[in-house]
Amino acid sequence: MVLDDLLDVEHRGWQSLCESSGADFYGTLMLDDGVMILTHGYVFDRQQVIDSLNDAPAWSHYEITEPRLIELTDECAVLAYRGTAWRHGEDPEFRALMSSVYVRRDGKWRLASYQQTPVPE
Template sequence: MAATTLDELLELEHQGWRSLCDGTGSDFYGSIMTEDGVMVLAHGQVFDRPTVIASLQDAPPWSGYEISGERVVGLGEDSAALVYRARADRGGPGTEFTALMSSAYVRRGGAWRLAVYQQTPVPTPGA
């Protein structure tokens, strides 16, 4: 996969995280997810697109996030996965969340759309 694919998908992930920080996550993910897209979340549930949209409407915002170790894996001519480590917090005690993330995108109508998103929590050292 070309470096531009990495840059494009990484920018989409940043847009997603910024939307989770400013309270517009339901709008962002409602527009970028495929109709049959799913999120496999750290708490052990799988949310379809309508459930993702509904769950983000009242979700408390994140106060900040960091992405590191990003890399892209080609899945086909019009599909790729972005894999990275994310650390985010909601600004209070015990609100830090660190996980390995993977986002599988497909290109539809000339734009990248999120088909599958998955989180694997990274345990806090000493926990």
């Protein structure tokens, strides 16, 4: 099932961010021309994502809730969800609505675009 497959990819991505291995994970997962649109108004290309994650502090834990799948084609889908993440010693938690656009290439899901929209308190 596509929803389960993409949720597994998202969980592996978040886990890599908790283990400080996000640069390697997203460097492999993202398409060469992929982008991440982040809550602070940044639009990062693949190399900028890798560079930023090399210096990013690890998350201590996270939650993915309310997942929704939009299948655009057999080879392209959008996964949208509410994400919450915590870092040790930081308050409040990071909360955002997130969407990831995936494209299947050579039998593997690859990240084309990721966007965060902050959830107001």
